[in-house]
Amino acid sequence: MEQYSTIVSGFGGQGVILTGKIIARTGMEEGLEVTWLPSYGPEMRGGTANCTAIISSELIGSPVVNEPSSLIALNKPSLDKFGPSVQKDGVIILNSSLIDDFSVVGSRNAVPIPVNEIAKDLGNQKVINMVALGGWSNVTGKLSLSSLKNGMKLILEESGKEKFVGINEKALEKGYEAAKEGVKASSV
């Protein structure tokens, strides 16, 4: 696999850091080279948070990417900040529950997913990030749904949060399904 980079961005508390870690961890389990780089400092405390996950079959040079292959934008400021820098043939998963206007994406492949609503239906607002990640898996095809489930499970288990594995699995699945709808919506 050529180097594939993803920026996950949202406000603090939406689980962007974890989402990026799951991409990196899953990639590692798949035998790929990976890097994960967070934004850090005061902006994380209640402001926007973002991180960059790169997966690659070759040694990764720069862990910083100015033009990511894909973006998961969980709120509007994130889309505005990173949307225009996504590669022209890149993918943007955007949270259509919070974002109406996504004109900044231009001709890029943008997949709107109403992650808040889906998470609400699942009965847990904390899993919006997993809904989006499920969608990302479907659209990018870089890491399979089952691999991501495994990566997520490993990370949650290591941090003693194994009781949330089930709900997060469901969220990944729902997001994966929803992306099919989203893809249809964006191509209309």
Added chain:
Amino acid sequence: MSEEAIAENTAKMKKVFDSPESLNDQHFSYCPGCHHGVINRLIAEAIDELGIQDTTVGTAPVGCSVFLYKWFDIDVIQPAHGRVSAVATGAKRARPDLTVFAYQGDGDFASIGTNNSTHAANRGENITTFFINNTLYGMTGGEMAPTTLIGQKTTTSPHGRSAKDYGYPIKMSEMLAELDGPTYITRQAVYDPKRIDRAKAAIKKAFRIQMEDEGYSLVEFLSACPINWGMDPAEANDRIKKEVEEVYPLGDIIERG
């Protein structure tokens, strides 16, 4: 008395006072009448009497006692000015089985190293600190210290220390006694045999507290610096009694079981 009589007499005599084992056969480089020498000897006597020469590590300050490593026959660490409490902390934490003492002067303990000394005390660090308060900086030429008395003339307070410019003499022992960390804090003097005996008892007690893992102990000494005070040694002793003790009263300040 004839020579023979003296010789016979001497044979019946027992040595009652001599240099302690824990001191090397080295001449101190302190000025005549300086109390550092007495305090050094008392610490060495305490080490001998407690049988801890082989397990004690001393830390020396920068200043007049910088040669502590030469005079004491024990392992000694020579840290930076002000850092003695922190260095003693590091050594003790790394090797809790050792008896570690911090030897500190006014500048070291009460000025440039106040942060380090205060926090070591507050943590109840299991070390023993000897704080030599001679109300000025001796080594560098008799400058004002935070411990300098109001009105006292030093080379950097030639018109006398003014409270307006420099505040009041810092009472480190009383200040630290306000904290919950320390176990034993006492202030001693060494200008006469009676007080020397008491000071030595305090040193031994402070060491014992550490050896029993009871926490932080501090012995402050009111110490004479005849040269920088511009006095002869007897006058300097007198000054401690009449002036210094007024500001820094002698005795135990706290003792927690």
Added chain:
Amino acid sequence: MSRGKVEIDDDRCKGCGLCIEACPQDVLEFSDDFNSSGYNYVTPENPEDCIGCGFCGKVCPDVAITVYKLQKEGV
């Protein structure tokens, strides 16, 4: 016969005189000589009056003094 004996290491003594002040028996005095460092050292002028109390040694900042005390018979 004196009850005590005091020895002063001339070379270590810096002539501060604190021992002279501390001695209850007026045993000690400044000598007429100077040691190799140039200090006017202290010497026992009246050794027969020494009671071996050790005060001089205790106050000496230079560990220059050794004190002996006569032991009671049978001890």
Added chain:
Amino acid sequence: MGEKKLMRGNEAIAEAAIRAGCRNYFAYPITPQAELLQWMAEYMPKQENGTFLQAESEIGAISMVYGAASTGERTMTSSSSPGISLKQEGISYLAGSELPAVIVNIMRGGPGLGNIQPAQGDYFQATKGGGHGDYRLIVLAPSTVPEAAELTFEAFNLADEYRNPVILLADGMIGQMMEPVELPSPVDTSDLPTKPWATTGKDGRDANTIRSFAMGAEALKSINQGLQEKYDNIKEAETRYEEVGVDNPDILLVAFGTVARIARSTRRLAGEQGINLGIFRPITLWPFPGNRLAELSKKVDTVLTVEMNFGQMVEDVRLSVDSDINTPFYGEQGGVVPDPSRILQEVKKYV
């Protein structure tokens, strides 16, 4: 070597230190190395005789290192740029007293408060002194998280072997980023070499002293001459570097730490445009691998130095290569990380 773990640089460094037998860690919190402190707080007390102590200040922390290192135990502190400035007093004393210790600097922007973004502005401070007096530190500059762990482990061996402080110099990005790491197997601390010079109580031997102090001029000069001899030995034996594509390069790029790995991306881009970009990466910043760089530089007209500062290592590069070689510099600062394609633009100016 154990299994691969996805670890943050700060955490990998901390864990590698524990595995290297470090049992004494003293530090004060500062971004972006806080996770290192947090890891130590969690795991050091779980080691036998493990000491974690959050010091009252950076100065307190380095002084505690001085005390603990005096007893011969493996000892470490960590901080970030402004905190390392505060530690300079203690570092000079460690060097002067020939105490082994490991100091980690996860660099951020400066001067002054600067910011908390990644930077390489402390090259001068680490390699040219920083504190007072004639001394050298061994300075190790990892460019990946696994290498940060590896060099941390190695730092303790070097520190012990030469009785010298070792600095691990990495930027905030290496501290913050996660990569898969294979951690070294833990050493058995009872197998570590004994240190007869340490202050552990004089039991059965002559008393030891730890000091950087010598009153006489000749005495101090002689101590310093001894230090210089040691530094010469270190230069001889411990100079380390990595080189990529240097057989027949069109141009040579010199970079350390994060910038060197970014340059690998540039090399790929350059290759697509038919440019063979050679990369020379000093791993030891002191001793600087100047001799090897001088050899390599004979193959090219231009040696381009890229750093996340406004030109520090480039001075050592210029001292190393012949004066007829072009030695331009490109730097970014303030937390701006040089982009591979931006570096390529610089490269193309000279080929």
